[in-house]
């Protein structure tokens with residue numbers, strides 16, 4: 757089959773982008789206003805720094821969300837394909853969750869002690885996933901940090917391995933990329949103020965590169981490979997069948 761190279765007209769693309777951005781600004785004046793007010797007290801006008809990267813010039817501010825939809829401050833209604841990046845994967849505020857959480861609010865929210873619900877959760881996770889013991893973390897970053905420490909402690913190996921342009925939260929060891937030569941590890945360009953150069957702690961290889969992975973693991977100094985089943989933070993990169 758002959759392959760035809762499709763030439764993208766970059767100037768036309770720029771024009772279309774500018775038109776869409778202008779439309780976005782026109783349709784979201786209240787969100788824009790909220791963003792300007794937020795800048796008085798929130799760094800870059802957002803509660804979490806990655807929210808400033810949203811396309812359209814400023815983030816949408818949410819008024820209300822239920823099920824698979826949310827409405828922004830300008831009363832524009834959206835189908836939500838993000839669903840809190842898994843936190844709301846079963847839909848926003850399902851009634852059964854709202855009922856249970858509302859009841860719990862009357863019994864105290866946080867007390868630095870376990871309650872009996874924790875036992876139910878541990879038993880249920882064990883039943884569902886077959887792993888014998890569970891711990892709770894407040895974020896995926898924390899869970900990854902715990903896991904890496906435990907892996908290094910058990911294996912007595914100093915290094916971890918990640919894939920090029922992975923994202924595993926703000927885990928310091930993971931901010932490593934391959935240099936232009938495709939072999940050497942280097943500190944990721946946007947990694948501000950690293951406590952140590954992560955090339956000391958981490959090996960990095962390209963996802964789907966079995967040979968490079970085998971080479972990196974061969975010396976036996978890697979305590980854990982931190983890996984998603986499919987990479988989800990540089991678009992979606994699926995694993996090849998033999999990977």
Ligand SMILES: Cc1ncc(COP(=O)(O)O)c(C=O)c1O
Pocket residue numbers: 841894895896897898923924925926984988989
């Ligand atoms: C694969 C992966 N790991 C970890 C994280 C970070 O999660 P958290 O913000 O809960 O630390 C993300 C967030 O996008 C992620 O996609």
